[in-house]
């Protein structure tokens with residue numbers, strides 16, 4: 199029991215510190231606001247929650263009666279030597295234990311049910327909300343932070359709704375009840391407890407702070423070691439090719455040693471704390487036995503009274519330990535709530551207007567009408583006007599950073615322009631539903647993103663209800679069927695994380711099959727063939743041509759050889775279109791296009807040409 203007390207107290211501070219992560223202590227008002235928001239989440243389940251709290255309170259009250267029963271039982275043996283009383287009291291105690299088991303089972307079940315339900319609701323709500331947020335939000339936040347909110351922060355909220363709330367109620371009942379009953383049993387003996395509890399509380403506060411700050415340092419060090427390992431392991435090819443394994447291992451070892459040192463200090467402090475509390479506890483217990491024994495000898499106390507008294511002392515110790523944990527649990531839950539609601543309070547920048555209509559029977563005309571757009575302050579697109587007719591293939595070329603990808607990203611309405619309009623079939627994108635536009639746009643880019651599942655599932659992402667035959671037809675059209683069929687598992691082959699088990703050209707063709715299956719009217723190709731060797735490129739190019747048939751296609755390409763056949767070429771420079779025309783027209787004129795083309799076609803050195811495109815003049 200005493201061991202429990204010390205480890206409880208120690209765990210309370212240490213655990214509190216771990217939960218607390220880097221949350222600073224909050225002002226009572228902020229804490230209250232956050233807690234109110236947490237408890238509002240459990241409002242739909244408030245009847246269950248209230249029932250749980252009621253049952254747990256009954257459990258606490260029953261636990262308070264148990265020592266009194268024991269007292270009577272011992273008195274029946276030692277004072278009165280009454281056999282039938284002993285039997286009746288034993289039976290009474292068994293009934294009490296049964297009641298306690300039943301209420302604590304149902305109370306805990308209801309409580310945990312509520313906690314899990316609130317957490318599940320919150321996770322679903324946050325994840326749904328994340329999917330409504332815009333790309334700008336995701337460029338400003340690290341994915342790791344967002345996923346950690348879904349796991350750790352939601353977990354903190356759960357512990358506040360369940361354990362902390364229940365502890366607050368049951369431990370305070372137990373504390374107040376035990377103190378009162380103890381005083382009634384023998385107030386002089388109670389003084390020993392009243393002297394020890396404040397001393398333990400002061401020690402717990404002092405050590406608690408120290409351990410919390412050490413724990414924060416440990417978490418920082420731990421994050422450092424993880425970051426070092428993650429970085430090196432994800433760039434393992436680079437590390438090996440530069441023969442830097444030794445260097446990386448040393449870097450990691452240094453970080454681990456620092457972590458060890460911080461952990462050693464924390465172990466030292468928490469071991470000192472446990473021993474001190476243990477010492478105080480056993481001293482107090484010995485004092486109670488000594489003084490209680492004296493009182494028993496003097497006939498002022500019965501053996502039963504002394505045993506009951508010691509039970510209440512244990513109760514008090516447990517309640518004080520439990521309650522000291524509460525502040526840090528609530529504080530860390532408040533921090534988590536602030537972050538979670540910060541996320542939920544972020545309004546999606548792009549939303550359907552209240553009177554937005556779905557865009558049906560789309561033809562595929564695209565127009566930019568004096569569009570100006572900036573990610574931050576500096577405009578990236580400046581007064582851009584262009585028109586693309588349904589079924590046309592238009593290429594965007596120009597130096598890196600000229601705004602080509604940005605212009606493309608306005609079409610599925612990833613962003614809204616600050617000025618001007620983007621139109622599809624003559625409708626301003628802000629007047630139609632986002633879903634109806636995006637369902638008619640398919641994109642293939644250089645950086646193909648695949649899910650860690652089978653090839654078939656990756657292709658089917660284009661149209662979830664597609665049959666196996668349709669998936670295969672798309673793969674054939676994308677020149678992907680032959681290599682897929684040659685794999686041992688065929689369409690069921692797993693592609694690995696981000697598709698690592700496939701070559702660049704194979705990934706591209708899967709992406710093309712996916713876009714084919716989508717059968718969208720508008721096709722956006724961003725550097726779709728730039729990283730391929732000539733053989734793969736020919737296969738991909740052929741697949742792309744099949745994909746482009748009958749669709750409005752916008753192509754971004756640095757390699758001008760891939761866009762020569764486009765109906766029209768728009769040359770971008772610094773957020774503006776500086777030239778328009780076919781390859782032949784543009785090549786015949788002086789200007790940026792001819793400069794770019796001259797560089798690329800001069801000696802066929804692609805690397806050099808791409809490099810020079812970054813700074814064409």
Ligand code: ATP
Nearest residue numbers: 337573574578596597598599600601602603604605
């Ligand atoms: P590249 O040919 O290299 O892909 P690009 O012509 O497609 O270049 P964009 O990617 O449209 O050029 O970028 C235009 C400008 O916008 C660049 O200066 C870039 O730094 C900036 N930019 C692009 N994306 C973002 C973003 N998410 N947030 C802030 N600035 C951005």
